[in-house]
Amino acid sequence: MIFRSHMHLALDEARAAAARGEVPVGAVVVSPAGEVLARAGNRTRELNDPTAHAEMLAIRTACARTGSERLTGCDLYVTLEPCPACAAVISAARIARLYYGAADPKSGGVAQGPRIFSHPQAHHVPEVYDGIASDDAADLLKDFFAARR
């Protein structure tokens, strides 16, 4: 299935992030035609930038590439439930479908906490599909944090 291979790209980005000492989360933006427009992993530590989450970097790259602040019709694959900031940017960028892996009870903003897409202040609500390859994504995170203790 197409979405599996896109999530595998996102998992590759998460693994690359872990190898850089970053929390292993990866994201991929796919155009309506199925082209991978951008792929990114977390770089908050490397860039000293609290906004350098995988989702935000991938969305910013895809926007720069398409010359638009909106990614209408595009899909986002991310290995972990987006935080509230990323969820709000996903809405602002008009992402059509959000596919994510593991749930994030501690910091997530889609299915818990502020539930960004459930308020009228979210001017666009993507279709949301959770639990995609979630064991792989969760294992990456567990291994990363276990190795740092």
Add this chain to the structure above:
Amino acid sequence: MIFRSHMHLALDEARAAAARGEVPVGAVVVSPAGEVLARAGNRTRELNDPTAHAEMLAIRTACARTGSERLTGCDLYVTLEPCPACAAVISAARIARLYYGAADPKSGGVAQGPRIFSHPQAHHVPEVYDGIASDDAADLLKDFFAARR
């Protein structure tokens, strides 16, 4: 009062944004010693970047300048109530005090909608002071949108 002059800097950034054809919102980050670390206005259109809100740009610049992904003890002044994405980044950056001008019922994420700071997924909650020079900030926005109709 110090916070008035910092908000006036933020209003100057909002005016400069309007002159560039951007929604007029401005933000300033101030260090614990009172130094202006960064000032920015919206640049979403110029940069084709849905994350290029005044608050995010100012926080990213201040983080780059201080070499840290956290701005512990710093204050943020912004002319409009932050959106959910910016509010979540303000929390992630450990901003100590948030001063804002006009309320934003349509897109705000602090005092309405997702109320980002009211959930346990916000790992840091700043002190929040609203209504600072709010008439000036609101007038800028009204004039901007009236001129575009």
